[in-house]
Amino acid sequence: xxARPRSVSALVVAxxxxxxxxxxxxxxxxxxxxxxxxxxxxxxxxxTCVKPPDRSDDTIHIQGCLSDAREKPPAPVPGVKIDVEDxxxxxxxxxxxxxxxxxxxxxxxxxxxxxxxxxxxxIDKASLPKGAALRNPKQVALKVTLKLxxxxxxxxxxxxxxxxxxxxxxxxxxxxxxxxxxxxxxxxAALGLSMIFGTTGLTNFAHGxxxxxxxxxxxxxxxxxxxxxxxxxxxxxxxxxxxxxxAGAGFGWLNDRxxxxxxxxxxxxxxxxxxxxxxxxxxxxxxFQYLAGASTHxxxxxxxxxxxxxxxxxxxxxxVFIVLFxxxxxxxxxxxxxxTKIGKATRAVADNTALASATGINVDRVITVVWIVGAALxxxxxxxxxxxxxxxxxxxFKILLLIFAATVLGGLGTVWGAIVGAMVIGLFVEVSTLFIxxxxxxxxALVMLIVVLLFRPQGLLGRPERVG
Amino acid sequence: MDWHxxxxxxxxxxxxxxxxxxxxxxxGLNVHFGYTGLLNFGQxxxxxxxxxxxxxxxxxxxxxxxxxxxxxxxxxxxxxxxxGVPTLRLRADxxxxxxxxxxxxxxxxxxxxxxxxxxxxxxxxxGFVGSFSDLNPFSDRVGIPGVVTWxxxxxxxxxxxxxxxxxxxxxxxxxxxxxxxxVLKSIREDEDAVRSLGKNVYAYKMQSLVIGGxxxxxxxxxxxxxxxxxxxxxxxxxxTFFAYTVLLVGGAARVLGPVAGTVIFWFLLSFLDLxxxxxxxxxxxxxxxxxxxSNQASxxxxxxxxxxxxxxxxxxxxxxxxxxxxxxxxxx
Numbered sequence: 001x002x003a004r005p006r007s008v009s010a011l012v013v014a015x016x017x018x019x020x021x022x023x024x025x026x027x028x029x030x031x032x033x034x035x036x037x038x039x040x041x042x043x044x045x046x047x048t049c050v051k052p053p054d055r056s057d058d059t060i061h062i063q064g065c066l067s068d069a070r071e072k073p074p075a076p077v078p079g080v081k082i083d084v085e086d087x088x089x090x091x092x093x094x095x096x097x098x099x100x101x102x103x104x105x106x107x108x109x110x111x112x113x114x115x116x117x118x119x120x121x122x123i124d125k126a127s128l129p130k131g132a133a134l135r136n137p138k139q140v141a142l143k144v145t146l147k148l149x150x151x152x153x154x155x156x157x158x159x160x161x162x163x164x165x166x167x168x169x170x171x172x173x174x175x176x177x178x179x180x181x182x183x184x185x186x187x188x189a190a191l192g193l194s195m196i197f198g199t200t201g202l203t204n205f206a207h208g209x210x211x212x213x214x215x216x217x218x219x220x221x222x223x224x225x226x227x228x229x230x231x232x233x234x235x236x237x238x239x240x241x242x243x244x245x246x247a248g249a250g251f252g253w254l255n256d257r258x259x260x261x262x263x264x265x266x267x268x269x270x271x272x273x274x275x276x277x278x279x280x281x282x283x284x285x286x287x288f289q290y291l292a293g294a295s296t297h298x299x300x301x302x303x304x305x306x307x308x309x310x311x312x313x314x315x316x317x318x319x320v321f322i323v324l325f326x327x328x329x330x331x332x333x334x335x336x337x338x339x340t341k342i343g344k345a346t347r348a349v350a351d352n353t354a355l356a357s358a359t360g361i362n363v364d365r366v367i368t369v370v371w372i373v374g375a376a377l378x379x380x381x382x383x384x385x386x387x388x389x390x391x392x393x394x395x396x397f398k399i400l401l402l403i404f405a406a407t408v409l410g411g412l413g414t415v416w417g418a419i420v421g422a423m424v425i426g427l428f429v430e431v432s433t434l435f436i437x438x439x440x441x442x443x444x445a446l447v448m449l450i451v452v453l454l455f456r457p458q459g460l461l462g463r464p465e466r467v468g
Numbered sequence: 469m470d471w472h473x474x475x476x477x478x479x480x481x482x483x484x485x486x487x488x489x490x491x492x493x494x495x496g497l498n499v500h501f502g503y504t505g506l507l508n509f510g511q512x513x514x515x516x517x518x519x520x521x522x523x524x525x526x527x528x529x530x531x532x533x534x535x536x537x538x539x540x541x542x543x544x545x546x547x548x549x550x551x552g553v554p555t556l557r558l559r560a561d562x563x564x565x566x567x568x569x570x571x572x573x574x575x576x577x578x579x580x581x582x583x584x585x586x587x588x589x590x591x592x593x594x595g596f597v598g599s600f601s602d603l604n605p606f607s608d609r610v611g612i613p614g615v616v617t618w619x620x621x622x623x624x625x626x627x628x629x630x631x632x633x634x635x636x637x638x639x640x641x642x643x644x645x646x647x648x649x650x651v652l653k654s655i656r657e658d659e660d661a662v663r664s665l666g667k668n669v670y671a672y673k674m675q676s677l678v679i680g681g682x683x684x685x686x687x688x689x690x691x692x693x694x695x696x697x698x699x700x701x702x703x704x705x706x707x708t709f710f711a712y713t714v715l716l717v718g719g720a721a722r723v724l725g726p727v728a729g730t731v732i733f734w735f736l737l738s739f740l741d742l743x744x745x746x747x748x749x750x751x752x753x754x755x756x757x758x759x760x761x762s763n764q765a766s767x768x769x770x771x772x773x774x775x776x777x778x779x780x781x782x783x784x785x786x787x788x789x790x791x792x793x794x795x796x797x798x799x800x
């Protein structure tokens with residue numbers, strides 16, 4: 001009995017180590033790129049994207065700038081033909097990008113006639129210079145609905161010619177890099193969900209909100225006035241990550257202490273608890289929106305350094321940091337589950353709660369620790385996810401079904417299953433965009449979830465027992 | 469604070485067409501969850517598939533509205549079969565995850581740019597209510613003047629919706645007092661006991677899923693008709709949980725539970741909505757802007773819904789009118 005508190009504290013120490021490693025790594029990334037971040041990268045060259053002068057007449061113009069993002073700084077793309085069509089498909093304006101890559105098309109009629117109308121801006125792909133193509137080849141037309149009496153600015157991202165079949169492999173590799181980053185973040189969230197399911201049987205629909213919580217706490221630290229520096233290095237983002245993990249752990253403890261623990265003790269059924277978790281998810285999500293608004297946020301003090309060319313693929317230092325950091329975290333947590341006393345106790349409780357309790361394991365303490373660690377993992381996943389793609393109040397809710405897909409795919413309640421499932425889902429989501437439109441990438445993963453359930457309901461690593 | 473306007477508009481909402489649509493969806497869920505114990509978290513998917521079948525039949529392909537309605541209800545039934553086959557033999561939470569995933573698959577696919585020319589992407593479809601509004605016998609505002617009135621088309625939609633609610637309640641009542649309904653209820657209580665009596669549990673669950681799904685499809689069609697438009701955001705996951713809240717407020721496994729739940733819950737939600745929007749409006753609002761602005765005021769309904777769902781499930785799972793003995797909720 002004396003050993004147990006020590007093993008709890010061992011886990012806490014392990015978590016502190018994780019966070020320290022993370023801070024050190026973050027500092028490396030930040031300090032390594034400090035000078036680059038300090039000197040603003042000249043996004044617009046001397047002649048690139050100079051907006052046409054303001055007018056005072058009563059017309060609406062559709063303007064835009066075409067620049068080739070492969071060049072540093074982005075080079076203007078001149079001589080590209082742009083057409084504007086009204087909602088009936090009639091061409092109402094034409095334009096060609098000038099030497100600065102800027103096009104400026106006047107809509108016929110006064111602004112009052114055009115308000116509320118929808119126009120389609122089409123780019124003539126054939127007029128693009130050789131080798132350049134739209135980053136999204138299918139996006140040749142943009143729809144604009146005029147809501148304000150002001151000019152509209154549109155952009156068509158131009159980059160590598162990705163249409164050719166020869167570099168499909170490169171593309172797949174590039175997507176796999178993104179998939180790896182995403183799958184590791186998914187794995188941290190899925191591991192928490194799976195551990196909580198394993199020990200308590202709760203299918204927690206509010207797990208996505210634990211993810212969002214982490215991103216929001218970090219955003220709170222990030223948007224504090226001023227910067228936090230240690231020895232002249234800006235460590236705001238490292239402090240933000242630390243704060244998110246600690247607050248996430250506390251939030252997990254609160255979840256268990258205030259809600260799920262009491263429900264377990266009064267013997268509330270699992271279905272009822274599932275419905276409660278849905279209510280909690282809706283409540284928390286609206287509170288997040290209440291506090292943070294509906295817009296998408298970025299961490300202002302985390303600048304994105306220039307990518308490295310590793311062979312044919314582009315890798316950002318941020319990607320490398322996230323992959324290394326989350327891999328270390330995952331290894332430490334799984335090792336702790338395999339080796340430490342509390343880890344073994346956790347697996348025992350997941351295996352058979354009654355038996356574990358009979359052998360003297362304090363089931364409630366194990367569950368509390370699982371909640372703390374699971375929520376901390378989710379919060380960490382949230383911050384890092386927010387760093388890669390920005391976030392809003394729905395960050396976690398949007399990936400909740402993917403987290404479920406990962407855990408079910410690997411086998412609900414199994415530790416390695418959650419990680420393997422997340423790797424499969426994460427890579428599948430990104431790489432599948434080679435073949436299906438990017439907007440349907442989550443759909444592909446969810447279809448996979450249903451197909452797996454059809455043929456192997458216990459998941460890839462689950463034991464083939466009767467689950468129904 | 470204009471209390472008369474708030475109360476009148478809340479009543480208008482509580483009895484209005486939107487409430488009636490949620491009532492239909494909740495009746496479908498009552499068959500699934502209340503009587504059979506199936507956790508269908510994808511009612512929005514059944515609604516979407518039927519609603520879109522009708523609107524795309526008319527708006528995209530120019531076919532008959534009535535044919536579209538029949539196809540819509542049939543496709544809801546087919547969806548139930550497709551979802552039931554892999555999951556009804558599994559544990560309750562698997563059905564929950566698969567149905568919620570399926571509803572998202574349907575919503576994201578229908579709203580995609582790839583299928584823009586059939587389903588109108590995120591903007592959805594309009595202009596398909598011709599056959600339905602031609603039957604509208606009302607030409608003036610209807611209601612009790614000074615208390616609550618509706619525009620003629622709204623009242624027509626509302627009337628049809630509530631008639632369908634009455635019809636569905638009648639069907640559910642008749643089904644659930646039949647031997648078939650008693651088998652469903654015993655499946656909810658103890659599946660293994662029913663199986664040991666020689667009943668084909670799987671088939672009964674499947675029939676229940678299909679019937680509830682078709683009622684959900686009816687809700688989807690009426691939702692499209694009542695808005696005179698359809699778009700994917702009508703069928704987000706929250707729609708399903710609104711229907712669940714409505715069902716649980718009234719009391720699951722009661723024929724009239726969804727009806728009572730709808731009127732009460734929708735009245736309450738609209739009341740809060742209007743109260744907070746008035747309290748935050750104007751130059752000198754009742755609640756200072758620093759605490760709550762008008763955007764935040766519109767979130768109060770979701771907070772109330774989440775909290776209601778939690779508290780109901782914890783303290784009164786049988787709802788207002790339910791019977792606790794009737795609903796011994798537990799996963800196997």
